[in-house]
Amino acid sequence: MKIIVLGCGRVGAFLANSLTGHGHQVTVMDRDPKAFRLLGDDLIVEHSGEMAPQATGSGTPRATTVKQKIACVLGLGIDEDVLRQAGIEEADAFAAVTDSDYTNIMACLMAKKIFRVPRVIARISEPKREKIFHGLGLETICPTTLGAKTVFELLVKAR
Amino acid sequence: MYVVIVGGGKVGYYLAKDLLARGHEVTIIERDERKCQRIQDDLGSIVLEGECSTDLLEQAGASRADVFIAVTGEDEANLVLSQIAKRFFHIPRAIARVVNPKNRKVFNQLGIDLTVSATEIITSLIEQEMATQEILPLVALRRGTLQIVELHLPADSPALKKTVQQLALPEESILISIIRGDQIIVPRGDTAFRPNDTVLALTATARADALKKLFYP
Secondary structure, eight states: OEEEEEOOSHHHHHHHHHHHHTTOEEEEEESOGGGGGGGOTTSOOOOOSOOOOOSSSOOOOOOEEEOSSOEEEESOTTOHHHHHHTTGGGOSEEEEOSSOHHHHHHHHHIIIIISOOSEEEEEOSOHHHHHHHHHTTOEEEOHHHHHHHHHHHHHHHHO | OEEEEEOOSHHHHHHHHHHHHTTOEEEEEESOHHHHHHHHHHHOSOEEESSOOHHHHHHTTGGGOSEEEEOOSOHHHHHHHHHHHHHHHOOSEEEEEOSSTTHHHHHHHTTOOEEEOHHHHHHHHHHHHHTOSSOEEEEEEGGGTEEEEEEEOOTTOTTTTOBTGGGOOOTTEEEEEEEETTEEEOOOTTOBOOTTOEEEEEEEGGGHHHHHHHHOO
């Protein structure tokens, strides 16, 4: 499958590596060029062109670099052009796992409603928001509740 | 009217102040404690402190609101909150502030028709002042598929010496008026164009280029 992962933090990098390990074709997007380092030391990150501005909400797409296995696209995940550059028109799945809920939701809405990506998943950190986003027709995952649940079960079972 | 505003920064604050002065009922939702305090001190108890959520919107009585306005500094938040306002609270009008003009189209595509972009307004004001050979969109209607545009006729405009009738306007386009100095002319078939005329037209966005070609060399 062709899969786009938005956000190359710890979650995004781990996800991208796992997916690649399972033979999927992965493109990772992030607005911070340094973020791609998390993908691993053996993968060399190269960038060309100017860097994306750090200012919120603005900026246009910049560089695409194909690394050994994972393609990296630098730019904002809610920018149509950057999404296109990441190949969203041909993507089978899209996962938004940045640390901003709103960014994840907006990117997923774009992926689903504008680009018609068949499978779209958003990471949500605030559990209260999760049900809202289900209402918007999005599949979400909330590591906050998952983590709490796991710890809870371990604690209860450990007794 | 009852207006719910999300974002109590400068935009939200002055917006609320203005709306209150015009006799409307306003609630502001803001997450920053200091901003909340300032609003409360200046405008009274119209502010709810916290991250905007469905709970907080319920507390604000969003379902009886006539207008919802999202003016945080974050485009993503404004979009998502406007969607929530429309979908869950059925607020008839949801207006979102757009910082990056590029996002406007995306907002429209995702069902938020009313957007306000200061960036875009300033850019278009500058363009109007520069009087470039461009077609200037003044108002976008029907999710941007229709627009009212302004054209300034240069001395070498191909439309000169022609009448409105001879111009052969593209389909889905109509001239609204011609401004010549202080004069406002309602165009008729036999009205002729002169250099420095300003033409106002209503056109389907898809036909704007064809319209432009009639007036610019």
